[in-house]
Amino acid sequence: MSREIGNNPLDNGTFADHLEQNGVSRRGFLKFCTSMAAALALPAGSAEVMAEALAAAKRPTVIWLSFQECTGCTESITRSHTPTIENLIFDYISLDYHHTLQVAAGLQAEEARDQAMKAAYGKYLLIVDGAIPIKDGGIYSTIAGRTNLSMLEEAAAGAAALISVGTCAAYGGLPMAHPNPTGAVPVTDIVKDKPVMNIPGCPPIGLVMTSAIAHFLTFGRLPEMDQLGRPKAFYGDSIHDRCYRRPFYDRGLFAKAFDDEGARKGWCLYELGCKGPTTHNACATMKWNDGTSFPIESGHPCLGCSEPNFWDAGGFYEALSVPQSRMGETILKAGAVGVGVGAVAAALNQRNKAATVAAQETMTVDALKKES
Amino acid sequence: MSKPSIEKGVNFIKGQIDAPVASFFSSCIHCGLCAEACLFYTETGDPKQTPINKVEPMRRVWEQEFTVLGKLKSMVGLGKPVDEKVFSEWETLVYDGCSLCGRCSLVCPVGNDISGMIRKIREGFSAAGHAPEGLISATQRAVEIGSPMGVKLPAVKAQIRHLQADTGLSVPLDQQGAEYMVLLSSMEIMNFPEYLEAIARIMKQAGKSWTISSTAFEATNSGIQIGVSDLAKVIVERVVDAAEALGVKTVISPECGHAYTAIRWDGPNLIGRPYKFEVKHILEVLDELTVAGLIQTEGMETAKLTYHDPCQIARKGGIVEAPRRLLNQVASNFIEMSEPGVMNWCCSGGGGVSANERADEIKLTAFRRKKSQLDELKVETLVTACANCRLTLEEGLEANGMDIPVVGLTEMVAEHLVEDGTQKESAS
Numbered sequence: 106m107s108r109e110i111g112n113n114p115l116d117n118g119t120f121a122d123h124l125e126q127n128g129v130s131r132r133g134f135l136k137f138c139t140s141m142a143a144a145l146a147l148p149a150g151s152a153e154v155m156a157e158a159l160a161a162a163k164r165p166t167v168i169w170l171s172f173q174e175c176t177g178c179t180e181s182i183t184r185s186h187t188p189t190i191e192n193l194i195f196d197y198i199s200l201d202y203h204h205t206l207q208v209a210a211g212l213q214a215e216e217a218r219d220q221a222m223k224a225a226y227g228k229y230l231l232i233v234d235g236a237i238p239i240k241d242g243g244i245y246s247t248i249a250g251r252t253n254l255s256m257l258e259e260a261a262a263g264a265a266a267l268i269s270v271g272t273c274a275a276y277g278g279l280p281m282a283h284p285n286p287t288g289a290v291p292v293t294d295i296v297k298d299k300p301v302m303n304i305p306g307c308p309p310i311g312l313v314m315t316s317a318i319a320h321f322l323t324f325g326r327l328p329e330m331d332q333l334g335r336p337k338a339f340y341g342d343s344i345h346d347r348c349y350r351r352p353f354y355d356r357g358l359f360a361k362a363f364d365d366e367g368a369r370k371g372w373c374l375y376e377l378g379c380k381g382p383t384t385h386n387a388c389a390t391m392k393w394n395d396g397t398s399f400p401i402e403s404g405h406p407c408l409g410c411s412e413p414n415f416w417d418a419g420g421f422y423e424a425l426s427v428p429q430s431r432m433g434e435t436i437l438k439a440g441a442v443g444v445g446v447g448a449v450a451a452a453l454n455q456r457n458k459a460a461t462v463a464a465q466e467t468m469t470v471d472a473l474k475k476e477s
Numbered sequence: 478m479s480k481p482s483i484e485k486g487v488n489f490i491k492g493q494i495d496a497p498v499a500s501f502f503s504s505c506i507h508c509g510l511c512a513e514a515c516l517f518y519t520e521t522g523d524p525k526q527t528p529i530n531k532v533e534p535m536r537r538v539w540e541q542e543f544t545v546l547g548k549l550k551s552m553v554g555l556g557k558p559v560d561e562k563v564f565s566e567w568e569t570l571v572y573d574g575c576s577l578c579g580r581c582s583l584v585c586p587v588g589n590d591i592s593g594m595i596r597k598i599r600e601g602f603s604a605a606g607h608a609p610e611g612l613i614s615a616t617q618r619a620v621e622i623g624s625p626m627g628v629k630l631p632a633v634k635a636q637i638r639h640l641q642a643d644t645g646l647s648v649p650l651d652q653q654g655a656e657y658m659v660l661l662s663s664m665e666i667m668n669f670p671e672y673l674e675a676i677a678r679i680m681k682q683a684g685k686s687w688t689i690s691s692t693a694f695e696a697t698n699s700g701i702q703i704g705v706s707d708l709a710k711v712i713v714e715r716v717v718d719a720a721e722a723l724g725v726k727t728v729i730s731p732e733c734g735h736a737y738t739a740i741r742w743d744g745p746n747l748i749g750r751p752y753k754f755e756v757k758h759i760l761e762v763l764d765e766l767t768v769a770g771l772i773q774t775e776g777m778e779t780a781k782l783t784y785h786d787p788c789q790i791a792r793k794g795g796i797v798e799a800p801r802r803l804l805n806q807v808a809s810n811f812i813e814m815s816e817p818g819v820m821n822w823c824c825s826g827g828g829g830v831s832a833n834e835r836a837d838e839i840k841l842t843a844f845r846r847k848k849s850q851l852d853e854l855k856v857e858t859l860v861t862a863c864a865n866c867r868l869t870l871e872e873g874l875e876a877n878g879m880d881i882p883v884v885g886l887t888e889m890v891a892e893h894l895v896e897d898g899t900q901k902e903s904a905s
């Protein structure tokens with residue numbers, strides 16, 4: 106990380122130029138594109154397209170704003186392994202403003218942001234981590250004397266698209282948890298007129314963040330998203346559906362304490378409060394730290410950190426008995442009616458079948474023959 | 478006793494529909510992969526032979542009886558009926574055009590057990606009086622005489638006497654407390670007596686106690702093939718009663734595919750409880766005895782040979798490695814067929830097809846798949862581990878003018894057995 110960044114936003118050469126400068130071979134670059142395409146579940150052949158698009162494109166300007174956050178998301182993204190933060194953030198994009206990673210500080214840093222915004226107005230990608238406090242005019246979090254609220258409003262106006270990284274930016278997260286003293290809100294409560302993608306998680310998986318950014322660079326648009334604004338490629342399945350402990354759940358084998366026989370045998374952690382069934386994320390498949398492990402694999406239930414309002418959804422160690430807060434009462438009622446109708450239909454079918462079986466005579470050899 | 482009728486047939490089909498069947502029909506995506514997996518389709522090119530189409534009458538019953546849309550359709554006269562015409566049309570698809578080999582179930586991308594459903598729909602066809610003559614009489618003989626080929630105890634005893642006179646080997650009958658109870662298939666009694674001799678020699682050398690039951694020597698289960706669970710149960714119970722009365726530890730299923738499926742997998746479900754003994758296929762036993770060092774072999778077959786995996790033993794029984802370990806021990810030039818092991822192609826005579834004379838023509842057509850596999854290899858010997866496969870292969874090879882001897886693996890192992898006292902010359 107020796108290169109100084111943020112000083113010269115106008116010098117945005119193409120990727121190819123930068124690769125050459127940095128001694129990255131074409132082969133290495135293709136490898137990177139292939140792993141990206143695979144991570145995003147893109148069709149075969151996308152790697153080539155990606156390679157061409159990335160090689161020819163000008164390195165787009167990226168501005169990263171950090172508000173009410175803990176820097177955990179940045180910590181996580183620096184642990185992305187394909188691409189690494191170095192080759193993505195420093196080589197393929199022009200990261201012109203990031204509190205933690207930039208060398209510049211104070212006035213110099215704020216100037217870099219202004220300059221970058223002006224130079225790439227309407228085209229830059231704005232990444233936000235952290236929630237935005239809006240109570241009392243937003244005074245509870247300020248940078249260089251400006252409130253987060255006004256900084257976001259100004260930066261969003263010139264952005265092509267936004268990515269909310271982390272549960273705080275995506276859904277309010279910890280700052281918004283009860284009693285929410287600063288009136289924290291997610292990005293989507295403030296920015297209504299720009300495409301916003303959410304990469305929730307506390308923190309999100311580094312690879313998910315870098316892959317989503319790579320998708321934007323390649324195709325010039327955000328990937329396909331679900332109703333909560335999350336890229337489907339990574340948030341399409343629940344942890345539970347892809348969990349390697351799922352067979353134990355299906356057989357009703359649960360760990361009841363962290364040190365009992367079930368825990369030692371690796372049984373399902375549902376009764377210890379696992380939120381896997383209601384949590385959509387890629388932890389169970391992509392895992393963490395270069396594919397090493399994920400919480401359930403190391404023996405701890407899923408906290409559900411990538412779901413909205415996860416802090417206020419009951420104790421982490423309380424077994425999930427009711428769906429979490431996003432499921433409104435209407436949905437619950439509709440669901441209950443559906444289950445009821447289904448149960449009645451199933452019961453009728455079962456009676457229908459039971460009566461049929463009961464009426465059947467035992468088959469004999471004679472019963473096989475038409476005439477005898 | 479009521480006579481077979483269409484109403485009865487439909488009711489029996491209805492009685493077979495359970496949650497898995499309902500989910501199979503709901504999840505079929507009509508991709509057609511099962512057709513390409515079925516030798517009765519690939520060799521005839523007839524779209525009617527697509528496996529999922531063979532259970533179409535069952536799908537109609539399911540739709541009409543268990544789905545709201547189907548009930549509505551029937552009410553307004555749009556439902557397709559399951560009547561005499563349907564039973565007559567599908568009878569040959571359900572029995573003649575399916576060897577229950579299970580290849581379709583294996584390739585189905587949504588995991589539908591199509592061959593399992595064909596086994597189920599046969600319950601309805603047999604209750605409707607639409608089972609083939611050949612299978613009805615085989616089942617009758619199995620239930621009434623004790624063997625589908627009509628083999629009676631005196632025939633078995635005669636074979637034992639010949640064996641004892643020729644070789645001096647003893648074959649214990651009804652020996653209480655023996656470790657193994659050996660089952661035979663009729664074909665082994667009538668056509669391949671080498672099998673019993675091989676067993677007697679191997680057991681003697683391994684020093685294991687074994688016996689044959691006078692009340693349950695027959696392993697084949699025509700009830701499974703014709704698709705009548707009530708009769709399959711009667712046949713299984715005979716073996717279970719005999720084995721438990723003799724107090725044997727393990728029952729050995731012979732070189733017969735459906736016998737193994739019937740006694741190993743279907744049996745406990747048919748009688749509704751677990752056995753008090755274990756069931757193993759003879760190949761598993763041979764492999765165990767070899768690994769335990771209880772039997773040794775010497776000499777190698779040098780002829781170029783290949784192994785035909787019987788569907789019920791490899792694909793449905795999971796016995797894939799044992800025959801290969803055994804073969805590599807006694808043959809120096811063993812080569813694999815294309816798609817060996819669980820993806821093998823059926824001999825074309827399983828699932829009751831070989832007992833159904835009406836199916837002779839389509840059976841020989843379907844055999845072309847095996848023929849082309851063999852043509853690629855140009856082997857001198859074909860080894861298998863199922864008497865029914867063996868007979869079907871022999872017939873098919875002869876019909877095609879192919880001069881390849883078919884050998885049972887157990888006999889081949891026995892050929893090379895190192896026996897105390899009689900130092901054998903290594904076989905060619």
